[in-house]
Amino acid sequence: MRCEEMQKLLEAYLDGELDLMRNLEIEKHLQECAPCALLHKNQQALRQAIHSAALYFSPPAELPNRLRATLRQASKAETRRSFLPWRWVMVASAMVLVAALVWFLVATRKSSTEELLMQEVIASHVRSLMADHLTDVASSDQHTVKPWFNGKLDFSPNVKDLAEQGFPLLGGRLDYLANRPVVALVYQRQKHRINLFIWPSTKETDEAEKITARQGYQVIHWTTSGMTYWIISDLNESDLYEFSRLVRT
Template sequence: MQTLLHPYLDGELDLMTSLQVEEHLRTCASCELAYQNFQVLREGLRDSALYFQPPANLEARVLSPMRRAEAPRRPSFRLGSWRRWSTAAVLLVAVGLSWRLAHAPAPLPDDRALEQEIVSSHVRSLMGSHLADIASSSHHTVKPWFSGKLDYSPPVDDLGAQGFPLIGGRLDYLNGRPVAALIYRRQKHLINLFVWPAKAGDSNGAGETKAMESQGYHLIHWNAAGMTYWSISDLNPSELSSFVQLYQAQDQPPARPASK
């Protein structure tokens, strides 16, 4: 999709493709950020301050010594003169462009960017038919399905008796790696629970939860037993918190590497 951003910005796409790009930008935070950066760069290049405006007497100053020069030397002098002016112009453009880029919007922090990735993935799962790769309410079916597809074995539990039935799982891609997505339901509301191995130095301590809200969705993040968890739903915060507490109460064992 990012290969279409430049022609979309320049108005070179047909109507249907343009509409597809606009729909994608509404749901993909990374492409939206890239599009905004392209807009900043484009506007910066249009700034008249980046272009060298020659003085009014430039033509006379350049032509006068050329007329006095000997004929065989004219090409050499003319070329050198314009090289100097073109070099000066390039330097001015480079300085102006560097200033523009220095004042462009700063990239999002890693945790904020990941939060937007999770929201985008959750929205995509609700829009199409790719909510679950394996549809089942049995953790004995869902958990083995991930074997061989990931380099870790995600904890899977059915919380149907507590009002949060498991409905399936799928593979997703977050934080630069494939991850497990477990799908739970609360009445008519869906919960995506993303699970992958935690990295050393992750901010949340074991079991400590961090709640946040983004684009109308509620998210809760925590680490436990060497794994990172992100839950997201349009449920109200108290019900999503209840789901997290019930899931944590299952006393999951430490993550084990998947068998080769």
């Protein structure tokens, strides 16, 4: 080994970075070459000086505690951050709840106007039976009943004679529903009275018939050709439905 190579490797040798073969070569060279041995000695002296100089700085005694406090805070913040998704879940579910509430309100507002009307219809029916004011014009003749409404309303109802089908006409009267005067036709089936309310619909579209049972009464209502029909009676459902079918056709 030449001195030049030796000097290049000397530090790596002292730092313990060389393999065994190189180490042996260097040790051999150091025994044979005085100038290189002196270099080696100087290097060693420096290392010893560094190691003996207590150059190592020790941290202040309170640093570990301060560090722990800092990390604890950071860890709390981290935990808070990791909860963030839950917060989003909560926000999302709150939004769903609000949407559901709005939908519910809109939906029930519609159905509640219908429900209100239903109550009016039932009240009107009950009143017509109670107060002995079933008919203003008592006649089984449709040609008597229909003209009777002339001049009393801004529409002319279709009055059918359904006596042959088992629903004799008893007469008609003026009633007041949905904030307007309406036609009330009264039919009978055995001992059961049927009120048929007719008035012009505020809706553009037709509505299929809907049967509802309320307080022991069957209520059927639908909208067709711009007219709203409500039928109410204590008649059984199938007979009343048959009646509604006859009115519709």
